[in-house]
Structure formats: structure tokens, C-alpha cells
Amino acid sequence: MAKNITKRDEDYSEWYLDVIRAAELADYAPVRGCMVVRPTGYALWEHVQEQFDRRFKETGHVNAYFPLLIPHSFLEKEAKHVEGFAPECAVVTHAGGEELEEPLVVRPTSETIIGHMYSKWVQSWRDLPILINQWCNVMRWEKRPRLFLRTSEFLWQEGHTAHATREEAVEETLRMLEVYREVMEDELALPVIPGEKTEGERFPGADNTYTCETMMSDRKALQAGTSHFLGQNFAKAFDIQFQSEAGQLEYAWTTSWGASTRLIGALVMTHSDDDGLVLPPRVAPTQVVILPLSNDQGRMDEILLPRAREVEARLNGVLGPRRVLIDTQFHLRPADRFFHHLQRGVPLRLELGERELEEGTLRYVRRDTGEKGSFPLDRAAEEVPALLGRIQRDLHAKALKFRQDNTHEVSSFAEFQEVLASSGGFITGYFGGSKEDERAIKEATGATPRCFPLADQRTGKCFYTGQEGARRVIFAKAY
RNA sequence: CGGGGUGUAGCGCAGUCUGGUUAGCGCGCUUGGUUCGGGACCAAGAGGUCGGAGGUUCAAAUCCUCUCACCCCGACCA
Numbered sequence A: 001m002a003k004n005i006t007k008r009d010e011d012y013s014e015w016y017l018d019v020i021r022a023a024e025l026a027d028y029a030p031v032r033g034c035m036v037v038r039p040t041g042y043a044l045w046e047h048v049q050e051q052f053d054r055r056f057k058e059t060g061h062v063n064a065y066f067p068l069l070i071p072h073s074f075l076e077k078e079a080k081h082v083e084g085f086a087p088e089c090a091v092v093t094h095a096g097g098e099e100l101e102e103p104l105v106v107r108p109t110s111e112t113i114i115g116h117m118y119s120k121w122v123q124s125w126r127d128l129p130i131l132i133n134q135w136c137n138v139m140r141w142e143k144r145p146r147l148f149l150r151t152s153e154f155l156w157q158e159g160h161t162a163h164a165t166r167e168e169a170v171e172e173t174l175r176m177l178e179v180y181r182e183v184m185e186d187e188l189a190l191p192v193i194p195g196e197k198t199e200g201e202r203f204p205g206a207d208n209t210y211t212c213e214t215m216m217s218d219r220k221a222l223q224a225g226t227s228h229f230l231g232q233n234f235a236k237a238f239d240i241q242f243q244s245e246a247g248q249l250e251y252a253w254t255t256s257w258g259a260s261t262r263l264i265g266a267l268v269m270t271h272s273d274d275d276g277l278v279l280p281p282r283v284a285p286t287q288v289v290i291l292p293l294s295n296d297q298g299r300m301d302e303i304l305l306p307r308a309r310e311v312e313a314r315l316n317g318v319l320g321p322r323r324v325l326i327d328t329q330f331h332l333r334p335a336d337r338f339f340h341h342l343q344r345g346v347p348l349r350l351e352l353g354e355r356e357l358e359e360g361t362l363r364y365v366r367r368d369t370g371e372k373g374s375f376p377l378d379r380a381a382e383e384v385p386a387l388l389g390r391i392q393r394d395l396h397a398k399a400l401k402f403r404q405d406n407t408h409e410v411s412s413f414a415e416f417q418e419v420l421a422s423s424g425g426f427i428t429g430y431f432g433g434s435k436e437d438e439r440a441i442k443e444a445t446g447a448t449p450r451c452f453p454l455a456d457q458r459t460g461k462c463f464y465t466g467q468e469g470a471r472r473v474i475f476a477k478a479y
Numbered sequence B: 001c002g003g004g005g006u007g008u009a010g011c012g013c014a015g016u017c018u019g020g021u022u023a024g025c026g027c028g029c030u031u032g033g034u035u036c037g038g039g040a041c042c043a044a045g046a047g048g049u050c051g052g053a054g055g056u057u058c059a060a061a062u063c064c065u066c067u068c069a070c071c072c073c074g075a076c077c078a
Helices: A012-022 A039-058 A079-088 A111-121 A166-187 A233-238 A262-271 A297-319 A334-343 A354-359 A377-405 A413-422 A435-445
Strands: A026-028 A035-037 A069-071 A091-095 A098-106 A130-139 A153-163 A192-196 A208-215 A221-229 A241-243 A249-251 A253-260 A288-293 A324-326 A348-353 A361-366 A372-376 A407-409 A426-431 A448-453 A470-476
Touching (some): A111 A253, A166 A208, A253 A262, A262 A377, A297 A348, A297 A377, A348 A354, A361 A377, A413 A426, A435 A448
Antiparallel strands (some): A069 A098, A153 A253, A221 A253, A361 A372
């Protein structure tokens, strides 16, 4: 077992940080709450990005880039927005050796500056919709930073769209929520619950916020991505007006949606174990590591290594470039080489030693289950993709089962408190309470409403207020 | 911002209460050797302004004052 990683049962926070350190995903930066995303972590992010970006483009969006600095006055144009974000903004007051006339905010999100630009770009109904995404960094001076989950600066994408009608904007909001769901489920193997946020959990300035909620292996919830229907709030604040087909001057309807490097934290906390990182193959920077094994350096160089390169070339043909690594750390003993890749979450290990050479086979070991087996060497191009596919599905199924096993139905607040205290996890039921009720429940139990799941439209008696006709809800303690 | 804790080698720690030669230990790292299919062993090494500043003292990792940083639990949040 890993000797450099705290056991998950012993101290979940320590375990989480140990896994990240051992896998070399990130390191602490000299500035509070900031992190350095190390090459392995960044490669992982690039794979996540790629999956989103492809789908954004498939749904008609284009990428652009807006500036990092935003005039402070922009933030103040939308009342709820400034209230929500001003406390956590970093502000630039000096530049060029002089005090600035107007302080500049380091963007915490870009609705304001993009709204400002859209007002210049939109005049006619023919200018709509605008479907823009940007990949960038943002800064939120959170009180309690945590690697990947809540860093002062983080990387994300933010989509900002403007539409002529309310219906179109709502449709866009839900379409992008579905894109998030698909990437998270199919690529990251994260079972998520798409749902609508309660009033108390809404994005500052939004009419409605949708979310993909996911359960970590300590049974706490993590908001993995959000999609906001902004109504005409930002259009009115920034004067995004257009003349309709009928000649009327109208405000546009806007949306925004974002997903961040927090997803890497979600990957760690969903799939990893006491040995370290476990990654779903589809986003793992290295999907397969080949280990030539021999005590004889001459045979290694002349026979095993060339053979390993042949296998690599064949796998490159089916997996795409740079997903296969040949381990050449010949100064290490085999056990050390195993652990090296184990801790970095490489989904599949292939061993090519003297035995395999003799038999004409490859031995494989799955990272997620430890399952071992072998197949004929010349079957690698068929067997490896099949194994990776199984790993991907099994990781998702395992996480889904964990969530199901840790989801409990309640019908009263007493039951709610009892379940939360004894088993934690997701609590389902009906909820029709107010913002004040949400606050009271949070103060009493630490749990918050995560969402009203879109997939379950039943109504019933509220577990808190007792009123009928309440919606299905999920409560949980959250990150 | 409230509560708790920690700063000594890359990482984890001992030493601090009770001041006293050259500041230790484990892991890791370097070199050599024996090993080698799930975290080996032997030997020799490298690596420290003890978080920072000031003070007390013949003498400070150790005592005093101030300060900074980080971690954990809350409130706030992608």
C-alpha cells in the first residue's frame, strides 16, 4: 500500500492533498490560495477542455477573449451581482506608478464586461443570437481556499450568450446544462444530477440557475458546473437593446454558463483510492504505460524496448497520439516503477518481460480494480481499447452505485436531521420552503439544498413546512 | 472574519517546558555494490541563516515582544 498517502478513512482532507501531491497535479504557489498547475495536472485539464470545447463548437459557439481587468463601476450596474461578487474581488488601484482614476477589478466572472461589449454589438434582431465562449482565468478571493476546489485564481470557461427571445435563452441555458452533463458523465465518469437551484443558491443576478451536482467519496456534494438564465437583468443593466423584426426596441435575453478546474478536484474525490490518483481513461493524459521488464540491460535495449515500441506504435494507431508511455526508468526496481504510475492514475499498465516475450503475450493490470490478466501481444490494438472502455464504464458505475447507496429519502425534518447525523450523503424529499427556511436548515444541520432534479417532476408534501405540492429536492452538505 | 493548530533539510517529525560544545531521526536525494515480476539491503555522501524582526543573556531552535505565513473547523463561494 502507498506509504506516502494518508488513508482516506483517517483524514479525508489530508488524503485529498496527498493524492494531488503524489500525482504531481498541482503545488502551492507563494501567494495565498493560489496554485501552480503542474504539467500532469495541466495535461488533464487540456483533455477536459478538449471535450467541452468540441461540444461548444458543435452547438454553434465560438471562442473569444475579453480582458482580465474590469472597471469597478461595471460591477455596480447590476445590484445583486455587485452584492454577490464585490466582497471577493481583487482590485487594482495603482498602475504605471500612479493611482488609477477608477479602480479596476480582476474579473471574478465576465458578465459585466461582456454585457458592455454586447450592447455595442447588438442593434438588430439580425445580430442575435450571440454565442461566445471564453477560456480564461478568474479571481475570487475566497476565505478558505482548497486546491482545485476553491483557489483564489482558477481556470475555467465561461459562455455568454444573448438572444432575441426568452424561450430561446431558456433553451440555450438547458442545452448547455445538457452539454455539461454529457461531458461529466461520458468523459469524466462523474454521475451528476442536473437540476435547478433554489432561490437561495442562485447566481447573483440570474433569474434561474441550473447545476450539475455530484457526490464525492466522502458523501459531500460538489457543484460541478452551472448554467444561468439571466433574464433581461444584464441586458437592462448594460443596455443590450435591439430592434425586433416588428420594429420594436427590446432588451435581449442572456445566459451564462461555466465549468472550472474544480472538475479536477471532482475527479480526484470521485475515483481515487488509498494508493493515489485514479483517472477515467477518456481524460487520462497517459492512458497506458508499457513496462519492459528485464534484469539484463542488453536484452532490454536490443529486444524488449524495440518490442515495446512496436506495441506503442500499434496502440497509437487506435488511441491517438501521446496516450501511451513506455517506462524507461531502468534505474528503479519493478515495484517502484509500478507505484510511480499507480499513483499518477494511469488507467492501464502493460508489462512486457522475459515471460511475456517467451509466451508472446502482454500482461495487463487495471489501475481501478487491480485486476490482472494477459492477452496475445498481437491482439493489443483490440484488447487495450476494450479494457480502457471497461475501466471507463466501471468507474462510472461504481461512482453511481456509491451515490445511490448514500442517498436517503425523508418525509420530515426530524428524519432529515437523523439521516444527516447518522449516514450523511444526499437526502431526497419534497421541499417547498423559502429562502429563510433554507437558511434555517443550513444553520441547524450544515446541509443546503443542492437542486431540484430536472428528471423528477413529482410533487408532494414538504418535509420542512408540511405544505403540499412541493417539488422534489436534494439536500446535502457541500463543498 | 471567529475558533483551534503548526512553522526546525525536498517531505514527515524529535529537540523548546528546564537556554550550554559541531541541531538530530525516518523517508526521499547522490555515488558504489548486492538485489530486482507489487514500495529491498549494505556502505559512503550532499543537504539547515531552526518562518521573520527586535529584545534579554557570557550564551537563544529553546525565554520575552512584535510580526508574517500556512493548515484544520466554521461563516462566504465554481
